Amino acid sequence: MNEEPLVIERSPDRVVARLNRPDKRNAIDREIIDVLHALCEELETEPRILILTGVDGVFAAGADITQLRARRAEDARRGINATAFVRIHELPMPVIAAIDGYALGGGAELAYAADIRIATPTLKIGNPETGLGIMAAAGGTWRLREIVGDGLASEMLLTGRLLTADEALRAGLVSSIHAADELLVAAHAIADRIAANDPLATQHTKRAMRAPRETHPGIDGDLQAELFESPEKMRRMTEFLERRGRR
Missing domain, CATH: 3.90.226.10 (2-enoyl-CoA Hydratase; Chain A, domain 1)
Structure with a gap:
């Protein structure tokens, strides 16, 4: 043992x-x-x-x-x-x-x-x-x-x-x-x-959930801003749209 x-x-x-x-x-x-x-x-x-x-x-x-x-x-x-x-x-x-x-x-x-x-x-x-x-x-x-x-x-x-x-x-x-x-x-x-989800999006979500109430919505916007510029966001959203026959 x-x-x-x-x-x-x-x-x-x-x-x-x-x-x-x-x-x-x-x-x-x-x-x-x-x-x-x-x-x-x-x-x-x-x-x-x-x-x-x-x-x-x-x-x-x-x-x-x-x-x-x-x-x-x-x-x-x-x-x-x-x-x-x-x-x-x-x-x-x-x-x-x-x-x-x-x-x-x-x-x-x-x-x-x-x-x-x-x-x-x-x-x-x-x-x-x-x-x-x-x-x-x-x-x-x-x-x-x-x-x-x-x-x-x-x-x-x-x-x-x-x-x-x-x-x-x-x-x-x-x-x-x-x-x-x-x-x-x-x-x-x-x-x-x-x-199965994006690790950075998961980490940012957890960070936002742990943040004091008075830091919202500012912290959400700052973290989302980083994700909006991430290659993984572009890849995942592009694949999502392509699966549905969109561009």
């Missing part, structure tokens, strides 16, 4: 990264965070779609409690997990989280950082941090609100409520549910659809 904490499979248009600590239910420790930073550096230089998933029927059942218990105030201010998850969220190409089973605490916050989340029927997702005397400080308090709205996010964060697969689907936290043996197939199908 591969003993790497993050098993990475690379292809020309995508990377699959599997959290691989089955004996710890894929709990996110400092070693995984360090490898995620290295992977982000790679994908920032050579943009590709990223699929995040886990092994043994679990996405990530939280952050490593042994390490969390040892952390002190200065560790909190450094944002050890938060900085990695922000970096994942800001990758140039889309990130897909394929979630099987538990995604709790830091595992949930890693999933929140993805652009697209899909899951299996066994999904249990949420943030029980306050029951352990801490808070969801790696994106949960703000990113979850952006995804599901203030009311549900407040209930989840303040009570520790976990959502089932059906509840997460209704809330828009995940976009589809798949059998466990079809989860990666579905994630790759989404990646295929993304990869």
